[in-house]
Amino acid sequence: MIALDYAFCLKAGEAICPQENLEAFCSALGQTLNSLASDTRCQILLKCEQNSDWKQLAEIQGDQYELTLPSIEVKESTQSLLQKLLTADDHKYYSDQHYLMVPLNMRGEILGCLVISTNEEILDDAHAKNMLALLISGALDSHLQHQLLACEQAKHKNTEKKLVQEVCSQKGLLEQLHILHKISLRLWHAHSLDNMLHTAVYECIHALDFDRMAIFLLNSHTGLLRGTYGTDINGTVTNEQWYCTAIHEHYHAKTTLDKRRHITINEGCELYHDNKVVGTGWNATISLWDGDEPIGWIACDNLLSGTPLKSYHSELLKLLGVTMSQHLIQRRAQDDLKALNLSLEHRVAERTAQLEEANKRLNQISREDSLTQVPNRRMLDERLEEEWRRALRYQTPLSILIVDIDHFKQYNDKYGHALGDQCLTQVAEALSQVERRAGALLARFGGEEFVFLLPGSNRENAISVANRALEAVRKLEIPHGDSPVAPIVTISAGGKTTIPEKPNNQQQLFIDADVALYEAKNAGKNQAFVL
Numbered sequence: 001m002i003a004l005d006y007a008f009c010l011k012a013g014e015a016i017c018p019q020e021n022l023e024a025f026c027s028a029l030g031q032t033l034n035s036l037a038s039d040t041r042c043q044i045l046l047k048c049e050q051n052s053d054w055k056q057l058a059e060i061q062g063d064q065y066e067l068t069l070p071s072i073e074v075k076e077s078t079q080s081l082l083q084k085l086l087t088a089d090d091h092k093y094y095s096d097q098h099y100l101m102v103p104l105n106m107r108g109e110i111l112g113c114l115v116i117s118t119n120e121e122i123l124d125d126a127h128a129k130n131m132l133a134l135l136i137s138g139a140l141d142s143h144l145q146h147q148l149l150a151c152e153q154a155k156h157k158n159t160e161k162k163l164v165q166e167v168c169s170q171k172g173l174l175e176q177l178h179i180l181h182k183i184s185l186r187l188w189h190a191h192s193l194d195n196m197l198h199t200a201v202y203e204c205i206h207a208l209d210f211d212r213m214a215i216f217l218l219n220s221h222t223g224l225l226r227g228t229y230g231t232d233i234n235g236t237v238t239n240e241q242w243y244c245t246a247i248h249e250h251y252h253a254k255t256t257l258d259k260r261r262h263i264t265i266n267e268g269c270e271l272y273h274d275n276k277v278v279g280t281g282w283n284a285t286i287s288l289w290d291g292d293e294p295i296g297w298i299a300c301d302n303l304l305s306g307t308p309l310k311s312y313h314s315e316l317l318k319l320l321g322v323t324m325s326q327h328l329i330q331r332r333a334q335d336d337l338k339a340l341n342l343s344l345e346h347r348v349a350e351r352t353a354q355l356e357e358a359n360k361r362l363n364q365i366s367r368e369d370s371l372t373q374v375p376n377r378r379m380l381d382e383r384l385e386e387e388w389r390r391a392l393r394y395q396t397p398l399s400i401l402i403v404d405i406d407h408f409k410q411y412n413d414k415y416g417h418a419l420g421d422q423c424l425t426q427v428a429e430a431l432s433q434v435e436r437r438a439g440a441l442l443a444r445f446g447g448e449e450f451v452f453l454l455p456g457s458n459r460e461n462a463i464s465v466a467n468r469a470l471e472a473v474r475k476l477e478i479p480h481g482d483s484p485v486a487p488i489v490t491i492s493a494g495g496k497t498t499i500p501e502k503p504n505n506q507q508q509l510f511i512d513a514d515v516a517l518y519e520a521k522n523a524g525k526n527q528a529f530v531l
């Protein structure tokens with residue numbers, strides 16, 4: 001028989017009270033019960049807060065105990081006994097021949113129940129039961145409070161640790177973003193795309209939280225991925241423009257493209273350089289986009305220092321991708337504009353040159369005789385005006401010679417107009433070779449008449465030119481069967497030399513030269529006369 005009396009309670013109380021640990025508490029209770037009766041079984045049950053189910057917290061048999069919270073359901077028969085306990089008037093305890101159920105009250109509420117089952121008769125000592133319930137409730141309450149406190153403290157510590165980590169991470173990210181912003185400003189000032197890519201790799205590996213970086217650009221027409229700048233295994237920036245691969249051969253690029261993901265990060269993977277494994281660590285591939293169109297990739301890793309991947313890396317690398325994308329888009333637009341401007345400038349220059357050439361030609365044509373290709377009267381008038389002014393200013397001599405083919409009407413009549421044209425062309429060519437001094441000009445004056453303009457030329461020189469002209473035409477030996485002068489085509493020349501005394505009086509020069517020509521014709525043609 002269990003003497004569940006005051007003495008038992010004292011003994012149990014001694015065992016229980018100093019214990020805060022549930023296991024020690026169970027052990028002490030088991031030993032106490034075992035010392036009273038060997039087949040005693042004891043359960044500590046707890047009532048669920050959510051529903052009215054009961055769960056077993058611990059089972060004690062002899063000096064053995066087992067903590068079973070929270071999985072073990074309480075048998076249905078026990079559940080109904082417990083229900084009786086709850087509905088009992090005094091809520092204090094329930095007992096029958098083999099069970100003693102002592103409610104565990106805590107702060108006025110039934111929190112659990114101690115169930116002692118034995119084959120022995122349990123003495124019905126109300127005072128002892130109450131005392132036992134009080135002791136166990138107190139111990140359990142203290143234990144639970146202690147556990148709760150420990151749990152809360154652990155939670156608090158955990159939260160505090162997380163908070164510190166979060167603050168550190170945020171601080172790290174802020175610092176890195178600040179650096180990224182500075183790098184971005186430097187990229188704006190790059191003088192070319194190539195310079196920008198080099199600057200990006202150099203600045204990022206020196207200032208951001210990773211060791212190596214490489215930038216690849218995609219040619220959307222060929223689908224090929226080309227290297228730009230990267231980092232070797234010593235952390236030196238290298239030119240990797242030789243690198244070219246198809247997208248499908250580039251695993252990371254393909255992954256980001258297929259999944260339209262901006263970034264992939266792999267930890268504990270093999271790290272490569274020049275297609276060879278050079279270590280292990282984390283690496284990341286960040287895709288660069290122009291809207292929906294992929295334009296390139298950035299790869300980075302921690303090969304050199306092994307710096308662990310931080311919680312902010314993903315955010316930092318994403319922003320690096322966005323920053324680089326913006327710079328590439330802007331740079332490409334600038335380069336396209338530059339190329340367009342260059343091509344426009346080139347086309348404008350080409351057109352201008354064509355126009356100048358056309359104008360030059362037009363100018364030439366408008367001042368050239370179409371049949372003989374020597375300067376025409378318009379050109380002669382312009383040049384004579386210029387030379388008249390110069391001769392007037394410097395008071396230098398100026399001569400003109402009017403040359404006329406003798407009996408050209410007869411020539412036309414005999415040989416026809418076409419041969420007449422041919423004769424005119426031959427004569428013009430021969431005359432144009434006669435005087436090569438600077439400023440001298442031979443022009444077709446009209447019909448079968450030509451004029452020599454001879455700036456700086458005195459009368460003697462004019463006579464010399466006239467005689468040479470006569471000789472040059474004779475030398476052509478163009479047959480002229482109907483000429484009473486000679487059997488060949490001949491010319492007559494009349495000239496005038498003057499030093500101008502007043503402006504715009506060049507017309508007088510022609511009048512005088514014409515008089516001289518008339519003299520030459522009158523004197524029998526094939527000769528020259530200079531006034």
Ligand SMILES: Nc1nc2c(ncn2[C@@H]2O[C@H](COP(=O)(O)OP(=O)(O)OP(=O)(O)O)[C@@H](O)[C@H]2O)c(=O)[nH]1
Nearest residue numbers: 404405406407408409410412417418420421447448
């Ligand atoms: N084939 C050809 N004949 C021309 C051209 N221009 C003028 N003539 C001819 O040149 C001839 C000039 O004749 P005239 O003024 O009578 O002079 P000429 O017969 O040379 O007699 P003189 O001057 O006194 O020796 C005319 O028959 C014109 O038709 C031309 O461009 N081509």
